[in-house]
Structure formats: C-alpha cells, structure tokens
Amino acid sequence: MPLRYRVASLFAAYFFGLGLFLPFFPLVLAEAGLGAAEIGSLLALPLLIRLVANPLVSALADRYLRPGQAIALLSAVACAGFGALFLVSGFWPTALVLAATSLAWGPLVPISDALAARVQRRGGGDYGRMRLWGSIAFVVANLVGGLLVGTWTSAVVLGGIIAGLAVSAVVGWCLPLARLRDESASEEAQAPGPGRGAAILYAPSFLLVIAAVGLVQASHAAYYAFSALYWSQAGLGGTQVGLLWGLGVVTEVLLFSMAGRIGARIGSGGLLAFGAVAAVVRWLAFPLALDLWTISALQLLHGLTFGATHLGGVAYVARMAPPQWAGAAQGIASTIVGVMSATATALAGLLYAQGAEPAFFAMACLAGLGGALLCVSLLWGRPRA
Structure with a gap:
C-alpha cells in the first residue's frame, strides 16, 4: 500500500x-x-x-x-x-x-x-x-x-x-x-550548532505565527460550545443543527482536497491570512444570522476559518522546523493552540451568559488579533510553505 x-x-x-x-x-x-x-x-x-x-x-x-x-x-x-x-x-x-x-x-x-x-x-x-x-x-x-x-x-x-x-x-x-533523527543526520551535521533546532522553535517570528494560528483556532471556542444551543434557541431542530455542523466539515474536506494546489500558489502565510479574515467576518455575523439559509452561508466559511488556518499552521511548522525536531515542533504548536483554546472556551462561557453577541464579538476580536500578529511576523520574514 x-x-x-x-x-x-x-x-x-x-x-x-x-x-x-x-x-x-x-x-x-x-x-x-x-x-x-x-x-x-x-x-x-x-x-x-x-x-x-x-x-x-x-x-x-x-x-x-x-x-x-x-x-x-x-x-x-x-x-x-x-x-x-x-x-x-x-x-x-x-x-x-x-x-x-x-x-x-x-x-x-x-x-x-x-x-x-x-x-x-x-x-x-x-x-x-x-x-x-x-x-x-x-x-x-x-x-x-x-x-x-x-x-x-x-x-x-x-x-x-x-x-x-x-x-x-x-x-x-x-x-x-x-x-x-537518523534520516536528518547529514542535515544536522551541516547545521551551525546543536542548538539550531531549539533556536528556531523559540525565535520571535516562529512564535508570533504560532500565536496567530492559536488565536484564530481559539476563536472557534464559542462556536464549538454554544452553536447548537444558539441555533436551537433560534428555532432550528436537532436534525438541522446536525446538518449545519456537517456542512461545515464538508467545506473543510473540500479545502483539504485542494490544499496542494492552493498552498503552492499562496503559501502558508496566504492560508493563514484567509483564515483570519474569514474568522472575523464569520464571528461578527454569527449572532445576527437567525434563519437557516443565512446560517448555512456562514457555515461555508468553516473551510477557511478552521481548514485554511490548520493547513497553514502545519505547513509553516513543517517548513521552519528541522526534520529531527518535526514532531516536537508540531507538539509545541498544538500546546500553544490548546492553551489559547482552553482560555477562549472559559471566556466564551462567561460572555455567553450575557448573550450571544458579546461572546461571538469577542471571538471576532481574537481572530482579528491573530491576523494582526501574522502581519507583525512579516517584519521577521514572510512565512511561506
């Protein structure tokens, strides 16, 4: 096989x-x-x-x-x-x-x-x-x-x-x-020193991009925790809620199927930028969408807000990390994303108690901050897959 x-x-x-x-x-x-x-x-x-x-x-x-x-x-x-x-x-x-x-x-x-x-x-x-x-x-x-x-x-x-x-x-x-470690022995021998991998993983430009990925992914916290509840309160049935979640994953699958061609054209930086912009738009509009068709249209953005951000983050880490540090680098990135997502989930819970608007507008702010950090990272070098 x-x-x-x-x-x-x-x-x-x-x-x-x-x-x-x-x-x-x-x-x-x-x-x-x-x-x-x-x-x-x-x-x-x-x-x-x-x-x-x-x-x-x-x-x-x-x-x-x-x-x-x-x-x-x-x-x-x-x-x-x-x-x-x-x-x-x-x-x-x-x-x-x-x-x-x-x-x-x-x-x-x-x-x-x-x-x-x-x-x-x-x-x-x-x-x-x-x-x-x-x-x-x-x-x-x-x-x-x-x-x-x-x-x-x-x-x-x-x-x-x-x-x-x-x-x-x-x-x-x-x-x-x-x-x-064995496969990359020749690359490691040519590196400037044994700390090269660690230096790259803790470089400001690397951490800024990973923080940007984390913020955009964390902005999904209110969606994961409260979308079903919000849609149910808007009058949608359980079957409709399930179909809406499935629609989001379908757009994700479609993007993954075209990832090679898209990534070759716009690079990891382009994928991350599209993800951040789409997330700001999605979360600003989310509490205003109350009918099935408008909600469905917003669900089509899931392929960008999650899919493009995930693809861009994995591609960026894979490009920046030396081969012998590949798993550790992806682990560090997933930890940063996890910490931000857990914090955002707690924040979303507090804000949703005040209404959907404060919670989802806060998520839009997180995504916007992620986009801003991505722009700042350009000062250290544009991320490309």
Whole structure:
C-alpha cells in the first residue's frame, strides 16, 4: 500500500474515535452514574494532560523511535486505556485511567501531522488529501454514533474508539520510515550548532505565527460550545443543527482536497491570512444570522476559518522546523493552540451568559488579533510553505 494511503488511514482511524468521543463520551460517563460536575471535570482532564503530553511525548518520539513505532506504541497504550474504562467505576478510578490514556492518545495528532508533512516533503503525497480522511471519518462516526447510542452506549463509543486505535497501531507498526533523527543526520551535521533546532522553535517570528494560528483556532471556542444551543434557541431542530455542523466539515474536506494546489500558489502565510479574515467576518455575523439559509452561508466559511488556518499552521511548522525536531515542533504548536483554546472556551462561557453577541464579538476580536500578529511576523520574514 502506498505510504500516503497508510498515513490517510492513520488520520481516519484517530478521528473516527474522536468523532465518537467528543459528542458521546459524556453519555458514557452519565451511564456510569457520574454527576454533571464530575463529567465536566473528567472532560477537562484530557485537555489539561495534552498541554504537557503533546510536546514532551512528541520530542521523545522524535529522539528514540521511528514514527511508525511511536504511533503503534501510543495507539496500543491508548487502546488498553479505553478498554480499562470498561472495568472501572467511580470518579477517581475513571480520572486515573483517563489521565493515563490521554498521555498516549493526545500526542498521536502532532506525531501524525509531522509524519504527513514529512511524506509531503519527500514527494510521497499531499498533506491535505491525507488529512481530509480524518474529517470524513469524524463525520461518519458522528452519524454512526447518533444511530447506535442508547442501551449499549458504552459498548458503541468505547468499542469504536478501541477499534480505531487498533487499526492505528497495526498501520503504524507497518510504516517503513526511519527515525527522523537518523534520516536528518547529514542535515544536522551541516547545521551551525546543536542548538539550531531549539533556536528556531523559540525565535520571535516562529512564535508570533504560532500565536496567530492559536488565536484564530481559539476563536472557534464559542462556536464549538454554544452553536447548537444558539441555533436551537433560534428555532432550528436537532436534525438541522446536525446538518449545519456537517456542512461545515464538508467545506473543510473540500479545502483539504485542494490544499496542494492552493498552498503552492499562496503559501502558508496566504492560508493563514484567509483564515483570519474569514474568522472575523464569520464571528461578527454569527449572532445576527437567525434563519437557516443565512446560517448555512456562514457555515461555508468553516473551510477557511478552521481548514485554511490548520493547513497553514502545519505547513509553516513543517517548513521552519528541522526534520529531527518535526514532531516536537508540531507538539509545541498544538500546546500553544490548546492553551489559547482552553482560555477562549472559559471566556466564551462567561460572555455567553450575557448573550450571544458579546461572546461571538469577542471571538471576532481574537481572530482579528491573530491576523494582526501574522502581519507583525512579516517584519521577521514572510512565512511561506
């Protein structure tokens, strides 16, 4: 099987599990008898663990393991962790197992992103076309989960996640690529010094661009947390809400399918700029859109606000980071995005209590600030993929 298909299957396997976890894992916890406050705390736990695990585990994987070995090992550990959730009950045992599982589950995304960027750099495939299968699998999992959850909620949700991770482990073990550290030995020997990688990752221009990516991605916080509630209060039914979410992901998939051609023309900087501008427009108009057709038109911007920003960020990091630091660099970027997204989610919750307008206008400000930081980064050199 060509390498690009294997990487695409890794994305599909992971995001199929995530498509079950995000909407339906709270039902698993409720089925286990946990209360609302306990469920909220447990859902926040993987986000907190990921902030530390992603850069640390990704850096260790870069240094000591082949990418496929790292993916296989982490997938197997996460698979065992989700399996253990069948055997535990109560808040603290569940929290302990979920924390251990998140240490392995979270870093799979930055490691897979670094792997896909490496395959693209070697001419073996297009990142967007590999990543789009993750978005497709996410939607499929939403639909499958929606049809099957009920009496056997835990079996459907946990079993589906475990199946995806098992596929990821098998595919990862069969990947033929050498360690990034070994493959890039000649490049490292030609570098000015051993601190070159770290110096690049902490350069002001690099951090400004990653902060810009983080702010634009964080501006989706109010959408992820409150769009379904807002649309329901506007009179839309559950089926319509589901279709609107699906429409956003479809635009994301379409952009990913054309990412190679678009990125070659406008570069990572152009993708990020389009994402920031579209996000400002989307969030300013969001609380004003109350009918199905206007909301649908705004949902078409999701391919830019999320998709273009994600593609631009991954491409920029892949270009700037030396190969031996690829996984660590993607881990650092995902951590920065995660911190900003968590903060924005808390802010959105406080503001939404005052109404939709303050919450979404604040999200527009975050996206605008991200665009401003992107412009400032041009003083240190224009980012191009």
